[in-house]
Amino acid sequence: MLDISLQLIVNGISLGCAYALITLGFVLVINAIGAVNFAQGDFVMAGGFLTVILAEYVIADNFNAIRASGLIILPLVLIGMAFFGLLFSMIAYKPLKNRPPVTVFISTIAMGLIIQHSINAGFGPEPQIGPALISSGTITIGTLTISKQQISIILSASFLILCVGFLMNKTQLGRKLRAASQDSEMAETIGINGPQCISITFSVAIALAGAAGLLLSNQFFVTTSDGGLYMLKAYIAVTLGGWGRLDGAVIAALAIGLFEVIMATLVSYVVAEALLFAALLLVLLFRPSGLFAEAIQRRT
Amino acid sequence: MIKLPKLLPIFAMIVLFPISAEAKETYIPILVPITGFLSLEGTAQRNGAIQALDEASSSLKIKYEVSDTSTSPEIAVTALQRALSRGKPMAIAAPIFGTQMLAMLPIAKRAGVPLITVSGTAKLTELDNPFIFRFFPGDAVVKVAHARYVTEVLRAKRPALLYQTTAYGQSGYSHLSKALRKAGAPLVFEEALAPSVKDMLPALTKLRASKPDVILLHLHSTPTALVIRQARNSGIELPIVAGSAMHQPSTAKLLKNHQLRGVCAETAASPISENHPKLIQFTTEYKKRFQTLPDAFALAQYDGMNMVISALKSGAKTAMDIRNWLATNTFNGLAMKYKSDGKGNMGHDATIVCYDGTTKTPKITKKYLNIDGTFN
Amino acid sequence: MSSLYSRDFIVTLIIVLIPLCLALNADSYGQRIMTLSGIYAIAAMGYHLIFGRLGALSLAQGCFFGLGAYSAGLIGVHFELSFLTCLLFAVIFTALVALIIALPVLRLESHYFALATLGIAQVALLIAINWTEVTGGANGTYGIPQLDLFGMELSSSNHVLIFVWFILVIIVSLTFWIMRTPFNYQVTLLKDTPEVAASSGIDIGRWRLTFFIMSAIFGATAGALQAYTIGVVSPATLEFQVMVSILAMTVIGGKNHPAGAVIGAILLTHLPEWFRFLETHYLIAYGVALLCTIIITPSGIFGLFEKFIIKNPAYDLKILPSKENKSVSDASSTLLEIQGLSKTYGGIKALKNLNMTLQSYQIVGLVGPNGSGKSTLINIISGLQRQDEGTIKLDGSFIENTPSYKRSNRGIARTYQTSLRSSGLDVYQAILACSTNQHNLKHRDNQTHAILTNSRLTSKTGSMVGDLSAADARELDLCMALATEPKILLLDEPAAGLSSAEQQFLSTKIRQLAQSGISILIVDHSMDFLLPVVDRLICLDQGSVVAEGTPAEVLADPKALKLYFGNSRV
Secondary structure (H helix, E strand, C coil), rough: CCHHHHHHHHHHHHHHHHHHHHHHHHHHHHHHHHHCCHHHHHHHHHHHHHHHHHHHHHHHCCCCCCCCCCHHHHHHHHHHHHHHHHHHHHHHHHHCCCCCCCHHHHHHHHHHHHHHHHHHHHCCCCCCCCCCCCCCEEECCCCCCEEEHHHHHHHHHHHHHHHHHHHHHHHHHHHHHHHHHHHHHHHCCCCCCCCHHHEEEHHHHHHHHHHHHHHHHCCCCCCHHEEEEEEEEHHHHHHHHCCHHHHHHHHHHHHHHHHHHHHHHHHHHHHHHHHHHHHHHHHHHHCCCCCCCCCCCCCC | CHHHHHHHHHHHHHCCCCCCCCCCCCCEEECCCCCCCCCCHHHHHHHHHHHHHHHHHCCCCCEEEECCCCHHHHHHHHHHHHHHHHEEEEECCCCCHHHHHHHHHHHHHHCCCCCCEEECCCCHHHHHCCCCCECCHHHHHHHHHHHHHHHCCCCCCCCCEEEEECCHHHHHHHHHHHHHHHHHCCCEEEEEEECCCCCCHHHHHHHHHHHCEEEEEEEEEEHHHHHHHHHHHHCCCEEEEECHHHCHHHHHHHHCCHHCCCCEEECCHHHHHHCCHHHHHHHHHHHHHCCCCCHHHHHHHHHHHHHHHHHHHHHCCCCHHHHHHHCCCEEEEECEEEECCCCCCCCCCCEEECCCCCCCCCCCEEEECCCCCCCC | HHHHHHHHHHHHHHHHHHHHHHHHCHHHHHHHHHHHHHHHHHHHHHHHHHHHCCCCCCHHHHHHHHHHHHHHHHHHHHCCCCCHHHHHHHHHHHHHHHHHHHHHHCCCCCCHHHHHHHHHHHHHHHHHHHHHHHHHHHHHCCCCCEECCEECCCHHCCCCHHHHHHHHHHHHHHHHHHHCCCCCHHHHHHCCCCCHHHHCCHHHHHHHHHHHHHHHHHHHHHHHHHHHHHEEEEEEHHHHHHHHHHHHHHHHHCCCCCCHHHHHHHHHHHHHHHHHHHHHHHHHHHHHHHHHHHHHHCCHHHHHHHHCCCCCCCCCCCCCCCCCCCCCCCCEEEEEEEEEEEEECCCEEEEEEEEEEEEEECCCEEEEECCHHHHHHHHHHHHHCCCEEEEEEEEEEEECCCCCCHHHHHCCEEEECCCCCCCCCCCCHHHHHCCCCCCCHHHHHHHHHHHHHCCHHHHCCCCCCHCCCCCHHHHHHHHHHHHCEEEEEEEEECCCCCHHHHHHHHHHHHHHHHHCCCEEEEEEECCHHHHHHEEEEEEECEEEEEEEEEEHHHHHHHHHHHHHHHCCCC
């Protein structure tokens, strides 16, 4: 029984790690522009498809066996998605930067539709499978069987999360980004290029979504209608983690991943989903600003 | 003060004027879900219908038009109204999504246009609506075959079932559990999964604890593949008999050959498994045209449209003529022989296909013909 | 004013009726799209109230739509009742659900409110899918009867269209009735500056609840109509997609105006139809069109229309015969009595066991260095913050636990250190919005005229509040405070940023107000302004009173002198 429990926990953590990457990108955008990026989930899906494209392009193999390791493709996906992030901020945010956040909310909804249906039109409705990060085999320790894919998801997601943490807290660029998101006018007066910071934040956020898409594309496949689900999980994680808090968001995302797996095992998936929302409502009821204190003042 | 004249053209733009089809052409709209969670099945329908109509275009003047019904009955009804306003449809290729069909049926009845669908929802043909023609065996047929294969061939006594919380899953679940109970092998475990569920280990853990001797699935494409892979990766080597989603080539594509060993699927047909020359020709043509492999939905819709074309060729002039022809004639399609049971159920055969673990093309293992006794 | 208001109403009705008239000649498909537009316009009308007017990002509108569809549909299938009866049931059921949700959820702020409402919507969807015995599960329920009216079946698409749009007209009229003057201005004030609204006697909670319930009622009406027009109810009506559509309609049409909801609904229902011929690509085109619209029209499409409507004219101020003041009693009496007031912020004591009284006919100055607790004191008296300990007695009854708006109703008014400005109102409307103690529109109008006549703003009555200079904004703050007919007026740095002439005007005005019996408390740093005006001076330091008395007495107090002027002046 113990090995099954352990295996479930590993599953929960690897799911939570992927959620954490998505949520992290989601929070970065919230902090930078005060608006919810509703296309975040669709960018995860787009990252998955980009992975599939690269995997089939990098190795000219037919769809029977994809052997290029995801780890090689990961930097390419990060760069590609960062570029899309830049494009995204130019189309969906720049023209609206002086408008209320809810306007940006709607423009990201429109962008989400465009992304989802462009891919659907270009790729067709078939679910796709991305390459494994290193290999798709399993490791057996005693009676415990863990897939290598899950271990590598956990490791690479943790690495990316630490990178973001390092970028935001320890580098000059990170300090600039944070200053610009806390008070863009003030930041301008001390020589920080606010709009540029926002563009960079978008790039980082979308790159993270793309990375999550890559990590999930092997284990959970990728379908064009996946976006909404990831978006919802990120939204919940951000709220539970304290609006705008990076650390809170990561912890909450991990907790949601674990919660889902454990509850689904103990009771059922339907109950797990209902309980997640019930837990969310209870938290909001008793701690109206999330489990951790809110990092930024509300702007909407 | 309002300057009304400035506003008027904008309002005028909003109300569209219908574009009516040329009178001589036969107008056959294709209303299927090509976006949303049923887009895989809907696109197969679309492709099958288009292939049939294009092949007939050498001898008949047919105008067709594809319209998305997406995921809600509301959009399906709008699409139907649109089709009805754009010409006089002789027949309509209608969505696989049961709920959409339920909303469309009364309107089709009023307009007197037959709906050609592959939806499995049992209820559709229980409403005494003379305008529905279902070219895919309904759940009442395929789930009986599913249960018979499990109990008669595999001799399973303790089946466990995972099904989807969608119209497809819930309808299949009720028929399958009934059929299994009748066969003396009631379900020892059952759980409903939302299509968004990604991690299947919790379900498999509970399933394993109930000590089943066979795993039954009635899930859409992606979840079917997720369950099979997770099961094989966690060392569950029980036979798996899945629903029709497993026979779709795009599902098998997601899995490795060895993971497919011991996996079977219920379906109406499996075009890629057949070696009948006509079917091979269909499959080659389809692959060339749509860059993907055909499944049973594509084939069934293809057969359905071909039966409509036969009706036209044998002199049907109106939508009512076609309805009557479909209701009374027997048609030899590529997948099976079709004949209405009086309620619009055209297909009465089911097939079980199995994967042997060396290839992604399943082998036809068993055919259950004339399950509901229509041909007697 | 009322003429402006009725003009607005007529404009909206025209916007409703023109497309309807055009659609009457369309074929059944065109009529079906317009019927759908009408249905979504009703739902968007509700959403425009809670989100557009009140600024609360509710994500439950799609849920209300679905609940209405399910409750009306299920009743229609199982019982032989007329549509209007089913509609009534659906509306009552949904409103009750909204009421139950509202209790815990309405007090949440912004994103938390959004997510809580979204969570509830997801739970409703889960129930609809999995409670198969009642809802029919994922397949939904089939066989909902056709729309009927007084026993007649509405079978032609023309009749259905007219029926739906007739209900839309009723909903539009109802919306305008709810938002009649001065409530429209009060709600705008509430949305832009909730603190000012509360201290002007406007009950935020009541408005939020009203609008949340109204949005539920409108949503349920739309849902019920939708279920009856397609004959099927399925979980698709509860999907988040519906919510997103309604939100997009409201914003694109113009979220600040009912007409925006109608325009948005018509446009977004037609948009995908225009691109139908693109097959799989039509939703890409829809997304692009949506993106372009939101980029091109900042305040929605109705915002563009509003440019065609001539700007509001300046108001002609009626010169009213100034009524003699109420019987002037010369005896000054204690109005407000504060005892033992304490307040701590995270370990720092802002107020320590503070005692104070305010008398009618008296002007009191409150001085002290930054952080001495002056603003905290004003915030606590006006109810914006709560004390940790202590009592506040107004006219003999304790009010320390009374909410802000009720204190305002009972005669406490205040201004703010930094003017909090509502951008959606002009000067006249802002003052009218605050006349919460008058219950008759005519009296409110007269009072507003009177206040404006005695102000520096006589020539700026039609200016938008956001366009005022800082000095004029201070004057407006005072006018708004006066509109609540206060007995006690708390002024937080009223002279900051004023020219000396403006300060002079203010001093005179304050003195006149005191002579009419109002008790006034002024916080200000400018002694030059303060000393000549006040009757009594209170000097605060670190949350306690260090000196109190006439200006002369306080100035003679070495403690106060040292504290306030430092050593340099001594």
